[in-house]
Amino acid sequence: MRAHWLVLFAVLVAVASALCVQGYLHHLSGIGDDSAPSAGSAGKVPTAVSEGGPVIDARSGALRTAGPPERTIALTFDDGPDPVWTPKILDVLKKHHVHATFFVVGSAAVENPDLLRQMVADGNEVGVHTLTHVDLGSAPAWRQQLEIQGDQQVISGLTGQTASLLRPPYSSENDAVTNSTWDSIRTAAADGYLTVLTTKDSEDWKRPGVGEIEKNLAISGAKGQVVLMHDGGGDRSQTVAALDAVLSRYEEQGYHVTTLGDALGINSMNPASIGAEASGTAFVAGIRLSDWLVTAISWALVASGIVTFLRAVLVIGFAARHRREALRLRAAGRGRRRLSIPIRPAMTEPVTVIVPAYNEAAGIEAAVRSIAASNHQVEIIVVDDGSSDGTADLVEALALPGVVVIRKENGGKPSALNAGLCAASHQLIVMVDGDTVFEPDTVRKLIQPFADPRIGAVSGNTKVANRDGILGAWQHIEYVVGFNLDRRLFDVAECMPTVPGAIGAFRRDALERVGGVSDDTLAEDTDLTMALCRDGWRVVYQDDARAWTEAPASLGALWRQRYRWCYGTLQAMWKHRGAVVQGGAAGKLGRRGLGYLLVLQVLLPLFAPVVDVFAVYGLVFLDPVRIAALWLIFLAVQLCMAAYAFRIDKESLRPLWTLPLQQFVYRQLMYLVVIQSVVTAFAGVHLRWHRMERYGSLTVPAGVKENA
Template sequence: MFEGNRSKKRQEPSHLTRGGRHKRSRDPRAHWLFLLLVLPAMFGLLIFQGWTDHEVDAAKTRRPCASPVPRALADGGPVVQINGDRVRTVGMPAGTVALTYDGGPDPVQTPRLLDLLRRYDARATFFVSGAKAAQHPELVRRIRAEGHEIGSNTYTGADMGTASPTRSRMELSLTESALAGSVGVQPRLLRLPLTTDVDTLCGDEWQAARRVAAEGYALVAADRSGRKPSQGVVRQFSQTDTAYQETEKLLKDPRARKFTTVTGGLGVPPVDVPVSGLERWEGKALIWVAAIGRGFVSTMVWVLGIAGALGVLRLLMLVLFARAHVRRLTRFRPGAPWLRQVNEPVTVLIPAYNEEAGIEATIRSLLASSHQRLQVVVIDDGSTDRTADIAASVDDPRVLVVRQPNAGKAAALNTGLAQTRHDIVVMVDADTVFEPDAVHQLIQPLAHPAIGAVSG
């Protein structure tokens, strides 16, 4: 950094200890303890939220099927039970429609669907996303309170055929925890994300189906689109306006005699499993952590957005005001004289501590300056190397070397100010090599009467 002024004003050192270069800092152990506690928690929240949003260990798309579905599956119904190598499939009896909804709960569409189903006294199975269930546990409770069935659509809707083993386990276990915390049960029905009818349970999806079946789940696909309600069907919907309209149309279909849940259509009791008190509290903890994570990420987005906007605004203001300042300084005013060129002699102060590697190059670059009227004062601040000897070896009458015990940079500059012979003082670092016109250009703004110092 360069600094120029028109006087030899002394600067008293502040907060310096005798014989040292820096003031003693406070004990940082409490700060480190705080960081060790807070930073891992913040990092964990970001990782978990990134995992939930498929930014970490992503599994958002499925691969094309490399092998067809097993024959027992292709010729069977949409509800699939797998026990080792045995595959059993069943479908809805004639006239029975099992309404199923994937994803959600959605704060807009789920209440609309529930109101519609209540109006027609119909029941349905909601295959919920664990992440959405943790975000809207009150909607999960309403679904169950109104007599509907709850299944799993995994925690984030990841493709289970391409998901890593770790992600697959977490997709199931976190959904179980979210439902345990919201309604006190764990689901035993599951719909694999990105699948529809049984024909889509092929290739990697079939292997994923076998893995989740080993965890105790029954898989629920949908009937093929050509099957009629009078034959008995499992219908699959998302939670959208289109799904609402299609559901309403289906509820008015006279060929369907009964609208019920998957287990209700099969004539078996609900298969979800009540949880223990500990599991319920673990689920509640997941809901709280998920809420904190969403809040933290949202806050960070706002903070970074505002910080970025302020940074851009600051940059624009700097450019604007710098341009205005330059125009004000260079604009010729009628009756005002042109600014003169500054050619007065200059004292250059170089505080140095253990700078033997670069001190000679710094001094010689200054002596080679186009501004020849110089006094170069090197203040050796108690160096333990050859800094002072090297500076003294420069054979030029403009160079003065002053030695002092180590007392810090500010004290060294004050010592140098006491040796100045000229009104203009430039303060530089000992490891800087200067262009020939650097000193001349630096002092030119001092020609303006409003400028008393230059820094840059």
């Protein structure tokens, strides 16, 4: 089963790699308006370069430079292909029956592959202008290699040809070559590249006006020229207009306008080898895959953000409605007769409380004593499910009236609950875990909704007793904000999926109609609740019926507990999937409850690791201030929702200071639990019961009665 962690690691590495590709191609550099080359010393630049021709050949020991022959103009364009301006420039070239050399940027070529192919098909020449339009003179050696060879691979992959001409971005004429630029030229020459500079710069990147561009390209005399223009990097409308006029003038003056290779009498482009073309094709495919993946992630992030925001709005809205209704019913119970408040009779029937116990010696005494101290008539049945730590002996030693101990061989929690159900004397059944304590009025408050005959089960309000420490605070927040807010929503929407094992009340005849507590899943409480909903019973939430339970005190114990919960919930969802197409109460559970669980508790957690990787990507490659602002907005929504949940639960807001930290540890642990559970479920592996460690810390916190 550990193989799935390797799969997760591989997926995250793949996503991170795709994001790095995107960040490198689109955010570390980028095509923009050219500017003057970076200043620097030129003391190491040979005179043959600074005073020579625009084409530099440093491939052999003998440095040579060259330029076009007399009355020949090598027309060159940089920074394309651009989806708007390159087609217009190609049309102008066709109109005048001339060809040009296009120094293409690899990232732009990947986005516009058809334009690159059209350049070549029209008889034009293509050269290397780096992968992302980076200044080679200021780039380290590894990046120079990546930029040049990456662009070459794009050209090979898209056209099936290799290019031998290179123009460094931000380059101009020979006398502007600096030491660092010269070093990059020599490095490129070692890989077989001819470096091309310029003799006539249109300076169209400044957008000075059509007339000024024409003036910059005016030529007199017979000397051959290398003309620089741009087909990408910004608005090139002035370039297109000036090009038409300039070509007409050159034709009138008798100049021959052609590609650089044709002007020099060389074949600058040659068919790529099978290996080079395959490598280039794979390189381009990798970039396109990263583009697609990042686009998909971006849309998924938008969708998850919308879902998260809607969930916050829905949960708070339904919680407010649930609270108003609860206040109305309590007011009616106190005798406030208003026409808008229905009078509901108080439930005074005796209750059977079933406590399944397996090795609960650490907390069973506190649990049983708290239930026995209830201000409502109760029968307590403790079912010892084959304990080996003397749990049953401890309960019997208490000698409390109304407490019955049943000893049985270990058969699991469902069998213990069913044994208690068979021995129960009353029609109202309360089930409580052996690591949970009640307040004196918990039972009385818990059963009041049974005044409505449609109600088959009631969920109580589970509280974390051992909330000291940051892990306890995080679980306390989760119980109040996650579980209890959701239960209010489920109550109002009539699709309660879970009555927790820590505190739940049931009608006996409802339990008998669904066959008692099933052992089909590891989440017997969720399975039972869903079965009741599908049988037509209403399941509600009683927020003032509180139970205090022990939460895991270590990350390992927390993992085991939540792993069982999550896996069991997935089992129950699958078992009751037929509710989606049913009507009535079953349909509400299927379409509302199961849909909510699927989206919020399965799909979003599965996507969460990618969100974290994307956040790191944003901090590195995007605007870190914007990313931080988005995170703060998300955190503010979480804090507002948490503050409201704590307020209606009458809890102190002090633990909320740990909420930002929860995003960095607790959240990751929870989504890893979901991933583990989903993989286990799909693999069909039977997961054994994970019993939580007991700490013997069960008490009702001081001041609870006063604050109730």
